[in-house]
Amino acid sequence: MDERTRARFSRRSVLGFMGTGAIAVAAPGALSACSSSGGGSAPAATGPISAADLARILPAYQPLDLVQPDIPGVDGSTPGFTTMPARLVKSVAATPGKGGTYTVMSPAWWTPPPGLGSNTFYQAVNEQLGATLDFQVADGNTYGDKLQAVLASPKDIADWVVMPSWNIPPRFGQGVGKLFTDLTDFLAGDKIKKYPNLANIPTDAWKYSAFNGRIYALPYPGELIGNAIFHRRDIFEQLGLQPPTTPEEYIAVAKAATDPAAGRWGSEDVWNGAQFIFNASTDWYVQGGKLVSRFETDGYREAVAWLRQLFESGAVHPDAVAGNTQNAKDRFEAGQTLLTFDGLGGWEEALTRVRPSNPSYDQQPLDFFAPAGQEPRIPKGAPAGIFSFLKRTDDTARIEEMLAIADFCAAPFGTEEYQLVRYGVEGEHFTRDAAGAPTLNAKGQTEVTSTYEFLVSPPIVNATVQFPDMVRDLTDWMARMSTFSVEPVFYGQQIQDPAQYSSLGKPFDDLVKDIARGREDLDALDEAVKTWRSSGGDELRAYREKFLTGDETEI
The missing domain is CATH 3.40.190.10 (Periplasmic binding protein-like II)
Structure with a gap:
């Protein structure tokens, strides 16, 4: 198995365990040095919010039906694909970016790829985005420490910050509005329809992206059972x-x-x-x-x-x-x-x-x-395992451009966009195995990594087509087990x-x-x-x- 594939699978294993209560590791008071810098009023300290108030700010769920799975999900279980779709679908008609340039802080639990200047994968994706994302990739094993240092110094915060759930610092809710952009007025209710791929993300994942009753994060959805x-x-x-x-x-x-x-x-x-x-x-x-x-x-x-x-x-x-x-x-x-x-x-x-x-x-x-x-x-497993946040700004055009980019990255399996952000360009970064699944070549193993998909991702599917027996067995098993799934106390609530x-x-x-x-x-x-x-x-x-x-x- 190549390094890139091994890295992806290892990350998925980690996400699987998050439903059992992964513990956030960060020093108390990491946000004590935060200062207000625009983007609306900062929220009050973390506290309870009524279900009715929360429902009013959640995006309206609009599931997509672009590619049919071979085995549908049941009551939230993961759908399965035993074969690759015969034809990839284009889910984003127009170029989402407007020429903006954004720095992105993101973790990696594997050898970091080359930077933007020498990474043809980054260059190819950015070209399709119509914008430049410049990734600052840090060691995932020490990412919590890196976040603490950055969050304590707002001037050092990247334009876009990826934050695994286990790295969210204590008292983060008290400072989130001082550091990051409140996305509620851009995504609540039917406003999400402007971004169809984001609207395809289940409501529970958005609920889990709310801090103090406002949407601040873009989610990486989890599985019903992990x-x-x-x-x-x-x-x-x-x-x-x-x-x-x-x-x-x-x-x-x-x-x-x-x-x-x-x-x-x-x-x-x-x-x-x-x-x-x-x-x-x-x-x-x-x-x-x-x-x-x-x-x-x-x-x-x-x-x-x-x-x-x-x-x-x-x-x-x-x-x-x-x-x-x-x-x-x-x-x-x-x-x-x-x-x-x-x-x-x-x-x-x-x-x-x-x-x-x-x-x-x-x-x-x-x-x-x-x-x-x-x-x-x-x-039920955690409805999301990784989040990303946009640096606090009053510039509506920048916010909307980044959300349009996020919509591109959230394209579901079976789309051109999904393949691009995960595998790069066919012939340059990957070939196909006997089952038709993308397989990274030597260049892809060096350059391609899970950076764009960490920004936001579509609902998880089981598409390990090289092991169709596993897809069938896993999908059937989860469908059976979904009958017994229950929402734990505080399910989907961000409580620190x-x-x-x-x-x-x-x-x-x-x-x-x-x-x-x-x-x-x-x-x-x-x-x-x-x-x-x-x-x-x-x-x-x-x-x-x-x-x-x-x-x-x-x-």
């Missing part, structure tokens, strides 16, 4: 094992698959999967009409107890028992473990790595299950907790590891919960209660 417990179906069939359908069966099957003499263990450490099974995978729940932390729920305790039983069974790989999670993918792909938890993007990565040498390799997600007498309750509470949950991470491995008793959870409450948990709960709308489902 994670799964996977099993090696090929080896299961060789061993005569059936996929588990209950928590008890999981342990039994994992134990039956374990054969240390053959170098095979049934399971990795699937703590994240356990929290899904026992309905304890989101931070907050409403139970009995009250807001409770997941640490306080019966489901969390049951998940810890189940995980301990799994470890006691001897079915967990010794390296996982020792805490080595870095090589979990390698162990699973090599058949050393047969059950693991991963982001859905990891499926595509694995097939690309393993299928060339092992054509029979077959990993499949388990249908989510729950304890006896219960149905699965799968929390006070910085002093950011590490409250950390002791539970270490405690769960100790309980699972028999170093602590399950009763240690009771004392940990008491400590959490007295150390700020009750205050955090009171803060969060202000954001309840009264319409929350008890889950």
